[in-house]
Amino acid sequence: TTHYLFIVVVAVNSTLLTINAGDYIFYTDWAWTSFVVFSISQSTMLVVGAIYYMLFTGVPGTATYYATIMTIYTWVAKGAWFALGYPYDFIAVPVWIPSAMLLDLTYWATRRNKHAAIIIGGTLVGLSLPLFNMINLLLIRDPLEMAFKYPRPTLPPYMTPIEPQVGKFYNSPVALGSGAGAVLSVPIAALGAKLNTW
Secondary structure, eight states, rough: HHHHHHHHHHHHHHHHHHHHGGGGGBHHHHHHEEEEHHHHHHHHHHHHHHHHHHHHHHHTHHHHHHHHHHHHHHHHHHHHHTTTTTGGGOOOOOOHHHHHHHHHHHHHHHOOOOOHHHIIIIIHHHHOOOOEEEEEEEEOOOHHHHHHHHHTTTOOOOGGGOOTTTTTTGGGGHHHHHHHHHHHHHHHHHHHHHHHHH
């Protein structure tokens, strides 16, 4: 009984972690603008949760089962928003299952080698998940219209969708600051590590 109870706890908690890895990603208004963040967070969380769950059971197919649980949870959330009067495309359900199937296939094909599952399976998930989800997002009617017509009541002011101004972003001090910060963060971190060894 304890064994199966632990499996349920792992499945539920891993699912919640994955779904909340950038919760706003599931809403259509941000799905397009945050696609890179979506791809990184979802690929990572899917592999971490599925590998942990799969190695615990030792059964190929567990990753697909895990992805199916997450898909059902998200469809329930989509149905709840739809019941509240929001349009069908208000929630974008991520496509986890095909990538999880590749992970299971790797685990099975390498004779349950956990290192191969992590390295090869993780790479396949990282390559396939963005592809499947871009196709998924292409089927959404009009994300920008969705964003302006149906703003989410829980959005903080700084995340309110702003109508895109083509070309103006590159002259933005926010864009320049974030870019400079990203470039400078690496040498600064390296300098900090060097000073720490002295």
